[in-house]
Amino acid sequence: TDLRLGIEGYKAYCDVYGFLAGNEVIAFAAKTLQQAIGEFGTHDDFLGIVDDHFVLLTQSKDANAMQASIQSKFQEGVKAFYSFADVERGGLVINAGTGLEKKYPLMGVVALEASV
Secondary structure (H helix, E strand, O other), rough: EEEEEEEEHHHHHHHHHHHHHHHHHEEEEEEHHHHHHHHHHHOEEEEEEOOEEEEEEOOOHEEEEEEEHHHHHHHHHHHHHHHHHHHHHEEEEEOOOOOOOEEEOOOOOOOOOOOO
């Protein structure tokens, strides 16, 4: 199975917190994926980065459970990378109090495409 996963809300996060904080999020996402491979995958699985998304080639018999685990663990753990106020609000507010105010939910791992 070929899973392509992206981090939704990553650009907005970097705009507010900076690229160094963004790099920490990428490292956390990679660790989350590696843990899922350890739990659901095989020794032949491959994890890489192409452009701005992760590519996971897996021989797992339950790739859907693997993906669900990745999304769930990332969703819970990513809160540590936000301020308390942003977590309580459920995301970021950019240009607050202006006509250009925009809200972004907390980051999440999304499937970009998958093939078997």
